[in-house]
Amino acid sequence: MRRDQATLSELARLGFAGLSGVRALLDELDGVVTVDVAGLLPQFGLAADPDQALGCLVRIGRMHPSELNEILASPGRTETLIRLLGASTGLAEFFQRHPAELDRIPDRPRRLPTRAELTESMLDSVGAQNGFADVTDDEAWTRLRVRYRRWLARIAAHDLRAVDTVSVFDSVARALSDAASAAFEASIAVARTQVTQPGNGPMLFSADEVRATRFAVIGMGKAGAGELNYVSDVDVIFVAEGDESAGLSNQRAIDVATRLAMLTMRGLGQSGIEPELWEVDPNLRPEGKQGALVRTLESHLAYYERWAKSWEFQALLKARAFAGDAELGEQYVDAIAPFVWSSAGREGFVDSVQRMRERVTEHIPADEVHYQLKLGPGGLRDIEFTVQLLQLVHGAVDADVRERSTLLALDALSANSYIGREEASAFAADYRFLRVLEHRLQLAGLRRTHLMPRDKEELRVLARASTLAPNADALVTRWESTKHEVRSLHERLFYRPLLAAVAALPDEEVALSPAQAEARLAAIGFRDPKGALSHIAALTAGVSRRATIQRHLLPVMLRWLAEGADPDYGLIAFRRLSESLGGTHWFLRTLRDSSGVAERLTRVLSGSRYIGELLDQIPEAAAWLADNNDLHGRSLAAIEDEMTAILARHDTDAAAAKAIRRVRRREILRLALGSVLGVIELPELSRGLTDITTGTIRALVRLIRRTDGLGEDSLEFAVIGMGRYGGAELGFGSDADVMYVYRATAMDNEQSHRAANRIVAELNRLSEDDRLPLDLDVGLRPEGKNGAVTRSLDSYRAYYERWSLTWEAQALLRADGVAGDDALITDFESLADAIRYPAEISDAAVREVKRIKARVENERLPQGADPSRHVKLGRGSLSDVEWFVQLLQLEHGAAIPGLRTTSTLGALQVAVENDLVTPESAERLRAAWIFASRLRSAMTLWLNRTTDVLPSDRMQLNGIARILGYPPASAARLEEDYLAVTRRARSVFEKQFYGTP
Template sequence: MRRDQTTLSELARLGFSGLSGVRALLDELDTTVAVDRELLLPLFGRAADPDQALTSLVRLGRSHPVQVSELLTSAGRTKTLVRILGASSGLADFLHRHPDELLRLPDRPRRLPTREELVDSLLDSVGAVDGFAEHTEEDGWLRLRVRYRRWLARIAAHDLRTDDPVAAFDDVALALSDAAAAAFEASIAVARTQITQPGNGPMVFSEDEVRATRFAVIGMGKAGAGELNYVSDVDVIFVAAGNESAGLSNPRAIDVATRLAMLSMRGLGQAGIEPELWEVDPNLRPEGKQGALVRTLDSHLAYYERWAKSWEFQALLKARPFAGDLELGGEYVDAVAPLVWSSASRENFVDSVQRMRERVTENIPADEVHYQLKLGPGGLRDIEFTVQLLQLVHGAVDEQVRQRSTLGALEALSANSYIGREEANAFAADYRLLRVLEHRLQLGSLRRTHLMPQDKDELRVLARASTLAPNADALVTLWESTKHEVRSLHERLFYRPLLAAVAALPEEEVALSPAQAEARLAAIGFRDPKGALSHIAALTTGVSRRATIQRHLLPVMLRWLADGADPDYGLIAFRRLSESLGGTHWFLRTLRDSSGVAERLTRVLSGSRFIGELLDHIPEAAAWLADDSDLHSRSLSAIEDEMRAILARHDTDAAAAQAIRRVRRREILRLALGGVLDVIELPELSRGLTDITTATIRGLLRLIRRTEGLGENDLEFAVIGMGRYGGAELGFGSDADVMYVYRSTALDKEQTHKAANRIVSELNRLSEDHRLPLDLDVDLRPEGKNGPVTRSLDSYRAYYSRWSLAWEAQALLRAQGVAGDSALIADFEELADAIRYPAEISEAAVREVKRIKARVENERLPQGADPSRHVKLGRGSLSDVEWFVQLLQLENGAGIPGLRTPSTLGALQVAVENNLVSADNAELLRAAWIFASRLRSAMTLWLNKTTDVLPSDRMQLDGIARVLAYPSGSAARLEEDYLAVTRRSRRVFEKQFYGTP
């Protein structure tokens, strides 16, 4: 074609808009490079923006005529170049900066690169060998960024030259995600080398330390889902671990990994000679921006188990091993998965997800709402939130919908009939269309954007780039109709995601509409019938044998749950338990074939959050409900035998301590089940709780004393139980009051003291359990909180002989050795006997005891607490009975051997037998003490937290009453009974203790 034969109309048909300048640009191109205009010009007809494509080509020809001329000899590469230049000024700038990349453009991009190809290529770009890069700092980052953009250009070429970009979207998004993961791998390799070289930061690490550091990058969001855009924020979480076999501790590994994380992010996202690739966003980590950048797996789990909000589990839905130590990444994903898939059972979970989506919309600037492809109504977030909510609800019981990608999840939800095929197909088509628009917008200047253009020319370019519509007006029409369809589907599924599943109720039930089902659940006692419907649907949906059994069980179990104090929580807890055990051969069969077990299960789940939360961690304990013998306390010797077996099996302290803590949780759960089901009474419960505490302390003490310098040949050491623990009177939520005593053997005094303190420190560390705390309280030691935590036996003897106060002698009344060296325990108890059972007690000492008691009543009650409702320190409650009995022991213990017992009720009975108190008065005191002890445990079982104040809330009182085997609606009766029994006890106490008439 001759230059003067190219008419303006022909240029317009090709899509050029700046017609007056096109001929001049073509003429200039002819003068700088060898070009066949007749072959070249038609190619602009398929460019998104022909004017931009031509301008960029001329610019390249001016600066790099040799490379451009060589490229234009290839028809395939020329077509690729024109498509890229017309769609992306960002890639045009890249090619201008690096002209050698022109000749690396594909002739015909027939396939996309695999992850393996991308990783190998990007590691090669930085000269990586065995995880360390040859090229570091600016040179390494430059090489990495250039190589990454080479691949980005190849991916874009494939995308732009495909006949159907919507159909190609899935593969393109996955390739972009793989390229980002490969870039991270290369950036980590550069960072590994950098941190071993002086001058690259405040800390320098040895190569051995770096090699021993397990460092994993967890992809989140679109990175985790394999759905990245051309320029997405890459959301990540970092996890690290030390290699114990290589001698690297976790704290040191965290230091190494933190530096690796910082540098690898810098290499990808910090401005440089070659522009940054994209922003790495680590703010989905625990505690967000305020949290540690890198944590161990255990630290992550501790946070998620205790503190995480519902949205964090929603985010974890897409977590996958992305880069670094993929094995560690897999361990992370496997560990958090149970938390993710149980998160939908959280209270108000659905409401919280719905409200979160609404907040996203509310926070969009008003002038952007209509143009937001991602966040606005009818945008991508509507689809993603809907799919994620459906996944989290149904995925709790159906692993098939546990997909990371939005499109994969949609397909699974449809295949398993959670949503209709038409709805799923429409959502998938709309999602791909919106994502293609988003891709083309971001590809333009290689910057992150989600706003549809408002300018007519920009809309025309977008229409051509996406090939979704012939012109700007048609694209706007298509986009508006897509938004409308997405919003309609979102509102239909997102706000009522599980109501259709109510149809899965048993065939013998009358079919109910969603509104009728909600009304029925509300009528029988559920406070959140919508939430209950979601859990019922999750339990009964599907054609599996498990779902079939659940459909038959649930109508009956719902009635039993409704008879409990908190049916909503009971149903949630049952769902969690079913998710844990529904696949076992015995669980559902037992519930189906033994109504007693099912009824018991509903009773404990609707009556005790303490039990519900523990069953989450020990679901197999549900099997105990079939046999009363499994609900009685195990003997101390049996538990100790198990502890010894644990110590024999485990070489490491951490593993052994974890196993010991699991035994403690299990046995406390056993006692809780037995207590709520009235299988065991208070004496057995108190003894059982005391025994498991003692066995735990003994097991941990044996574990600690395996350490060199802490053994029996080095020093004698003992734990003395005090307070309710020493008296074997523990309840649920009770602290374990203790004192520590030691005696030198092979070590000198200073070494022995240090060794004893080290034992105590390790005992506190290894006993720490966030789920079920074991509080070893040492406040009853000499000098109280101001005294040393450990003392030698000689130090105790010197202190008590010289400084002992009345309250310390009183505290020793319930002192009893519980763990450690028996000879030392015997010697300590002999010393204690001389203090707590004096031959005679002065009137001044008696007055001091009474003065302290009055002071406790006035000063130790929480501010504003009603003295009549405090079950520990209140009038006529535990404190009154115990102080009365203890004064009798101080006054008469020397002459009456039977009073020399740490047991409150045991000493009270001896006092009756020796005419120190009348049987009638003793019975009033005993009744109050037992009632208050049972009530204190019941409050812990109901609330799953320790409290000493009887609540005033009617619902809470009723729940506590149900734990104590009162009938439904007994809040007032419980309150009246407690106030009455403590009033009678207080009258006896005031007369017998203070001498009040």
């Protein structure tokens, strides 16, 4: 293709943007070079910014046509030059200042230079021999900087010509670090010569003193980690010692080294004829800017031992002998390592690191936060801080994770199971992506920057330079997605509570002998330490990743289990759960990584046998602990939708009933977890338990009525909730009090009665669950235990009109239709209203209610039971409050519509509003009813069996107290609180129910 045939569209396809100016520049280049300009055009299509590359090429041609023609004679070197010019105006200006360096541009660099090659070349640039340079004036710095940029151009050429820019990032960052180290070596050589010559400072030193001064540069940050950018601040610490064998004191050596350090920094970072390379930052030294520039090793150690702050140890994580006296540098690194790897044990260390990360974000100017590649949310600092914190916490006992490089540290953390493979892989990919963007931005002007461009054209060039996306929009989309992923991973890993817990572990608790381990387990609260040790051994045996993660988790989880009321049972339950789920991809990873899950799991397992047994049946429910939304009860509508799907999916009654029972177990476990963890309160718990009971009964009734002769075309059938079930006041372990009613439609009454009994029998059979019983109690039916289990609506009406006793009207106060045919439910509730809300109630009936209540107190309490400790029938307990409220309903329900509710507390509130009871008295009753209801459920959760008597055993009381939110060792406090609240309620009850003065 000839140049004059290049159309604007073809130039645009190559990536040129300023098409009108391109023609003129091509014409000018044609007049400068001897090669065919048309043949160069495809090369510009490889440049990040073809316009920039062409403009720079023309400027070089104007000033240095012969040098340019020589390089353009080689297609390979031409491509390299155009790529460099299109990606970096900084390098273009370098070639304009030093045209001889054009001759150094490689054809196609096959490899990156080694540290040895770079050091030899840098030292050669200043004529260094035996540690001293033969060039001492400012020309030395110029030579050094030119030589450095020669190598920088070669590294950039390798980078820009790579097919996959991400894949070469690691080696490029290492080469840049090696080049900086080599530049330091050359600068030190110049400084050594200069300090021996007059005019270079207030003090003059002899060559022998300089030779006797051991001077080391410690690389920090990215320099220490071997992951420098094209233009990074190079963080360093200077350390020096005097050679005693040469008779040089440490103080004199410090004087020499301080001058060497100042000259070395000036040679690399002070403005000159050839621009500075980068800023040398020594402010990570002890006491920062206020501290001495150079210290002895002993002085450094004294500071770190007494005064250093947590952030300083985090910075020292990457310390490396960078330049100068290598032996002294290694001594420094070895000496500070114990401080670094014990720092996580400092009080509040993890919190301080987390807070420091937050402060970094807070100090970003508001208009830059979104565009910060390095410091902003989802930026490089999120990855670096996360990795460093994980290293510092786990590196205290595991030397395998003590890596300086972020990427090598990620590999080590993953290999040793401190972070999941997926998380490590994602973090590594995101880190390389962000660093490549950072490299390209800094290479462009050879200046330090971490801000993403806002201009669309600049973004287009960045996309071409990085080859990370086909265009500007795609690059921005990928960058935004990366930020979101980084921030999400950072928040999950950086703030997970296991870090703080591991950091707080005493060193001796991590690896103990069997005897020591038994003693420690006994000391922290395990009653069977030998048994606990066997469970631990089973969980951690082997070399699998699962066993490795368990070994990391258990020291912390054991401490959390020990804080529970029954650590022995908690450990057994955890082992069972681990054996069920340990092979899954999510369980152990969730415990390790997700905020709070491990601690929550230990809390519920060591605090509730009820939960432990249910989790054994439904282990996958452990995943709910990661999200409070999963610990709230599901709505009745959602439950019914699932039950409907089950009925549609299963043809046989047995299979469908089994699936329905499993849903019930699962949802009750959900409520138990939410209750123990304090996510849900009593009203939501009661409603949730009532809804799952109702959903289960409705589904089973629908299942049974699919049988011929039992469906709606044969008879109407309904289940009426009674007692606490009818009042939607169920607790864990509560019976479901019910009555059954039917109405004949297509069959005569006898046939309908038999059909209704079949439905009830099948309901009892299909609801039977040994693991989580559903007790359908029909004791509140007419005539009690002697009455028929099922009755027709007409039979109920006839009975209540002729024979019903006051207690039966009282029982109907909480009757609520829960399942079956709606029309029948409506008619039954209308019948019940006429009985439970009489227009008036006789004095004899009121006396009968009071007499029966007194009889219940005397006769129904278990033999020998302490009336003050029975939460259902005892003094001031549930029955006192419920009978008091029910008497008010019987007396005033006809006149006050608000009292026509099945809710105990709802009716009590209406009684207050209608001046039937004072607010103070009602509050005492309400407090006792809530306390007793919570206590009754807590006893079931703790013991995994239903009981109504508050235990006297201290351990049992402690366990129940912990479920109720009391701190450890609160048995006496729980007892005192319960007795006090029920005593106050009993006082109200006796005065207003019995009329006792």
